[in-house]
Amino acid sequence: xxxxxxxxxxxxxxxxxxxxxxxxxxxxxxxxxxxxxxxxxxxxxxxxxxxxxxxxxxxxxxxxxxxxxxxxxxxxxxxxxxxxxxxxxxxxxxxxxxxxxxxxxxxxxxxxxxxxxxxxxxxxxxxxxxxxxxxxxxxxxxxxxxxxxxxxxxxxxxxxxxxxxxxxxxxxxxxxxxxxxxxxxxxxxxxxxxxxxxxxxxxxxxxxxxxxxxxxxxxxxxxxxxxxxxxxxxxxxxxxxxxxxxxxxxxxxxxxxxxxxxxxxxxxxxxxxxxxxxxxxxxxxxxxxxxxxxxxxxxxxxxxxxxxxxxxxxxxxxxxxxxxxxxxxxxxxxxxxxxxxxxxxxxxxxxxxxxxxxxxxxxxxxxxxxxxxxxxxxxxxxxxxxxxxxxxxxxxxxxxxxxxxxxxxxxxxxxxxxxxxxxxxxxxxxxxxxxxxxxxxxxxxxxxxxxxxxxxxxxxxxxxxxxxxxxxxxxxxxxxxxxxxxxxxxxxxxxxxxxxx
Numbered sequence: 001x002x003x004x005x006x007x008x009x010x011x012x013x014x015x016x017x018x019x020x021x022x023x024x025x026x027x028x029x030x031x032x033x034x035x036x037x038x039x040x041x042x043x044x045x046x047x048x049x050x051x052x053x054x055x056x057x058x059x060x061x062x063x064x065x066x067x068x069x070x071x072x073x074x075x076x077x078x079x080x081x082x083x084x085x086x087x088x089x090x091x092x093x094x095x096x097x098x099x100x101x102x103x104x105x106x107x108x109x110x111x112x113x114x115x116x117x118x119x120x121x122x123x124x125x126x127x128x129x130x131x132x133x134x135x136x137x138x139x140x141x142x143x144x145x146x147x148x149x150x151x152x153x154x155x156x157x158x159x160x161x162x163x164x165x166x167x168x169x170x171x172x173x174x175x176x177x178x179x180x181x182x183x184x185x186x187x188x189x190x191x192x193x194x195x196x197x198x199x200x201x202x203x204x205x206x207x208x209x210x211x212x213x214x215x216x217x218x219x220x221x222x223x224x225x226x227x228x229x230x231x232x233x234x235x236x237x238x239x240x241x242x243x244x245x246x247x248x249x250x251x252x253x254x255x256x257x258x259x260x261x262x263x264x265x266x267x268x269x270x271x272x273x274x275x276x277x278x279x280x281x282x283x284x285x286x287x288x289x290x291x292x293x294x295x296x297x298x299x300x301x302x303x304x305x306x307x308x309x310x311x312x313x314x315x316x317x318x319x320x321x322x323x324x325x326x327x328x329x330x331x332x333x334x335x336x337x338x339x340x341x342x343x344x345x346x347x348x349x350x351x352x353x354x355x356x357x358x359x360x361x362x363x364x365x366x367x368x369x370x371x372x373x374x375x376x377x378x379x380x381x382x383x384x385x386x387x388x389x390x391x392x393x394x395x396x397x398x399x400x401x402x403x404x405x406x407x408x409x410x411x412x413x414x415x416x417x418x419x420x421x422x423x424x425x426x427x428x429x430x431x432x433x434x435x436x437x438x439x440x441x442x443x444x445x446x447x448x449x450x451x452x453x454x455x456x457x458x459x460x461x462x463x464x465x466x467x468x469x470x471x472x473x474x475x476x477x478x479x480x481x482x483x484x485x486x487x488x489x490x491x492x493x494x495x496x497x498x499x500x501x
Contacts, residue, residue, distance in 0.1 A: 011055025068132025070386025073344025076136030
């Protein structure tokens with residue numbers, strides 16, 4: 001497949017700002033009034049007083065120039081998980097298919113055109129939040145079964161057009177959770193269908209790896225551990241090794257999932273994955289919150305050690321987990337154990353900075369100590385942590401030879417307050433909307449918050465319309481088919497004008 005990314009500017013470009021987050025001797029370091037120079041998509045200098053000639057100089061003033069964020073669990077559809085924020089339990093609120101919906105025949109709730117729009121809209125939103133490398137994730141609750149190759153053809157085109165660095169691959173599964181008429185949650189399997197989708201995903205990887213000048217890479221994305229059979233996971237692991245691509249599987253993220261796997265296989269999720277030969281250095285596991293030794297699991301075990309020893313990475317998504325009363329226990333302990341940890345936003349807007357802030361708060365709360373984790377620990381996870389999990393030493397850091405994936409974070413926004421340290425200030429008062437400029441592979445994909453070819457207001461309106469349409473269909477796929485008013489609560493009584501349209 002031939003996809004072309006936008007042309008890079010010619011010649012060496014020098015950027016400077018109040019602060020530069022460079023990288024040397026294996027660690028980030030801060031250069032006050034630092035300079036970075038890149039050419040042909042590659043960093044050629046970081047530090048002070050570049051000695052060579054440049055074609056262009058840009059001074060960003062009171063700002064932080066840093067590496068782009070790596071999002072290992074980046075939402076690429078409309079975030080319906082927000083509907084569960086005050087509407088629980090999930091099986092009564094349309095987050096688990098009732099048996100009646102399965103028997104009536106699940107159907108695609110989005111057209112190909114709508115899915116293509118969602119991908120492009122999500123990718124633009126990722127860029128606005130300083131995310132330069134993304135591994136998309138989408139919900140399968142609203143699909144006939146898995147994702148399709150066709151929609152990822154469209155996703156590849158959208159990523160190349162916008163200039164986003166993306167690892168793409170359609171999600172697939174051999175099973176799906178169901179709620180029976182008596183309220184029991186079980187798993188329905190259609191292994192033949194899931195294995196056929198795996199074959200399609202493998203073919204997609206073969207045809208798309210490295211297109212758009214290397215901006216587009218591929219991955220294998222089985223949906224969740226509790227919606228996968230042993231055969232699907234074995235074949236996925238083998239294919240991942242053959243293709244040398246990352247494999248991402250949502251795992252250890254809920255008590256329901258943990259108990260289902262334990263009941264079906266007599267092993268914890270990490271134990272089962274290890275027994276199948278699934279775990280390895282290219283394996284990414286969101287979310288890692290429900291493991292042996294955590295507050296929700298009484299069963300003793302060594303789940304984290306199993307993941308660590310296999311070289312797999314935990315994808316930490318603190319904002320989404322925290323919204324539902326869950327958290328890893330805790331970030332500092334996971335690091336001390338030697339676990340590889342990268343970050344995922346898993347929601348929209350994908351504000352990585354907010355995720356780092358929430359993660360720090362949760363880690364310190366779980367540890368009962370303000371010294372359990374520091375700002376640079378989380379900043380590392382969002383940059384070098386994600387890059388290392390992908391096996392990409394040329395990403396997540398700004399040093400000669402790395403790809404020029406760069407963000408500019410403004411420090412002079414009205415809410416910023418006094419700057420004590422650029423990274424600490426970012427994690428105290430920053431927002432994703434403080435990212436003013438984004439450069440990916442040496443291309444300016446956003447300048448002064450403007451992404452070429454994107455009408456943000458119009459796209460937001462279109463996204464809301466699609467979101468409302470899906471909400472209207474919730475009763476069809478909710479246990480007992482209750483009206484919308486029973487599925488979605490209101491914070492207060494709503495008064496509407498009688499003459500309102």
